[in-house]
Amino acid sequence: MQDDRNGCAGEEGWPDGGGIDFMSVWILRFAAALYLAAAAAYVFYFARPRHTRAASAGYTLVGAGFLVHAISIGFACSEFRGAEFFTLRGGLVMIAWLAAGGFLLLIRAYRLPAIGAFITPLLLMALVPGLFAQPGQSHGIVPEVVRLPVLKLHVIAATGAVGLFAIAFGVALMYLLQERELKGKRFGALFSRLPSLTALDRLNQRMVRSGFVIYTIALVSGTLTAKTAWGRFFGWDLQQVISLGIWLLFALMVQLRHSGIHGRKYAVLTVVGFVLVMGTMVGLRQAPGLTRHEGSYAADRGSSS
């Protein structure tokens, strides 16, 4: 992701031309258009389940979007020299990309195209800041001191885990809707189009479990990075505290599964977990100074040595 760091390490930031001029943003917009078309196809399929071709079209479009998205990320790496992924915008772009990849694998493995109507709009929503916000304001180049291999792992694992939680969130919503139909004895359009409770529950559980494993990797690699950047493994930074809380919540969910907790409670926990993840991701970046994780490495560079 940060292949070009050597050549540009000395520069401060990038030209203030605005996001519009960046090649990566244009390519990202193209990818978003593909995702939009995919979402339309999947929603159409959801409304008219007879048209299975719409679902296959959606799948192909997500695949194409995923590739274009990858190209955009490649361009972004060279344009922003890696700093991209330390902003909310870049993080969301990365999460959407990994979630799209996860979604493609999921559809191949489970053949439940109905979930496309719930996941693809989420992908699009994650991309919106990437399309219109100015890429990577303020923080400047990632300082040499945190440019560790483990940081790359941290970024990929963290975004990947959030991507999986996002998919689990969509699936959990579907579960709650279907459960409401079944319990309320309303057997309408939703009832016939949503997959069965068991299928959704199983899928949700697998997403949460694999998301938890990857989140653990993100947490460990993040802690290692903190040691280098901030001088301590755990410094009661708000981001660290909340991340640990989220990790505990998901660990609890994985554990509860073994004691028979499933279905509605599990779906509600998944939704809560994802809302917490997104809440911290967005919220902690709104107020500067709440956490050093938000990108102010320079301030701590001294303490790291």
Next chain:
Amino acid sequence: MNDVSMVGLSHKSAPIGVRERVALCGDALRDALTALRARPDVDEAMVISTCNRVEVYVAGPVSAARSFFVDRCAESVDHLYVRESREAVRHLFRVAASLDSMVLGEQQILGQVKEAYGVASASGAAGAFVSRLCNRAFATAKRVRNETQIGCGASSMSQVAVELVEKIFSDLKGREIVLVGAGKMGALSAKALASLGADRILVTNRSPERARALAEQVGGFSRDWAELDALLVAADVAIVSTGAPNYVITAEMVQRLMKARRHRSMCFIDLSVPRNVDPKCADLPDVYAYDVDDLEKVVQTTKEARAGEAIRAEAIVEAEVMAFVAERDQRAALPVLAGLRRKAEQIARTEAERTLAQIGASLDDKQRKSVEAMARAIVNKLLHVPTARLKEAAASGDTALPGAAAELFDVDNNDQHSQRPAADSGHSAQVLSMSEKR
């Protein structure tokens, strides 16, 4: 348009006692078709024979089709309905599209019509006309299925039960169904649920003999009534239909069971009246309980939805009938038009040649061509309006005009388009409309 006739009886017109006496299958059906085809006034024949209807379609007069029933069961005559020509075409299309079925929109009938056509075709009773008729009927049925929602939803209680269980568990592989009580509806639903691949069906009843009998019937195993609690802990779907006047399965009991099940989801389908499963069970987490009213409500919704869709389906059938009849009539008019044109061109050519033979020597090439062109132009101008009128008449289903034209212009219909001599029928229009038959 005295071409295709249909005589039949169905669940709407005749009691089962009459239907079963005229119903046919296998060799008997083939023999009947051969007998029909052997009649001089029948060109083609097809018999649809299902448990709900027996219908005879013939390319020929009604009397021929009626004889099929008179020969078999004299009292069936009171229950017969008769459709002729366009009405018969519409009837077949409606039957194939399941608009005339006992359960609107059911899927079986199309297969049964296809089978009837297959038998008629194999035994040589169905020819080009019935083949075209049936193919159009199949296409109509397909359109109705694709363009309307007439086949959607569950149309019986057992189907609703299957759909519900499917939406909870996906399938029943590795799961058990327990039948509590030996009610008939319960057995039906259990059989339907077996299609979801349940490992086994266990039957329990207060009287063990009936449990054993029912277990044999549904291909399951019987268990002691005393084991009920244990059975409910192991199984995932319980179908309850006992004759008990009170709740056999109470909310407290289910609460206890769910603990023992470690809260694995459980589905109760209560088919008994009065109810045997406490409705409060449905409020417990991970318990899905439905009674007869819930299932009946779904069946009713499906019926209403299908009835609404039937209106759209009828419109499709009507359009297809019109298209079929128009196409057939156009086929009927074609030989007349072709013959008329051929005859006129022949006259034009002969007359032009005769004129040129007399004065041709004094004319140059350009002038000769003008004479030929003039002859052709006169023919074309004269025929322009009759041609248009004949095409119009054909399209609107009027076969009298093509017949009149054939007579008026003394056109021989027996050209390459019609393979049948126009002799054995009194009215030429009739012959025209059937001219594609062999």
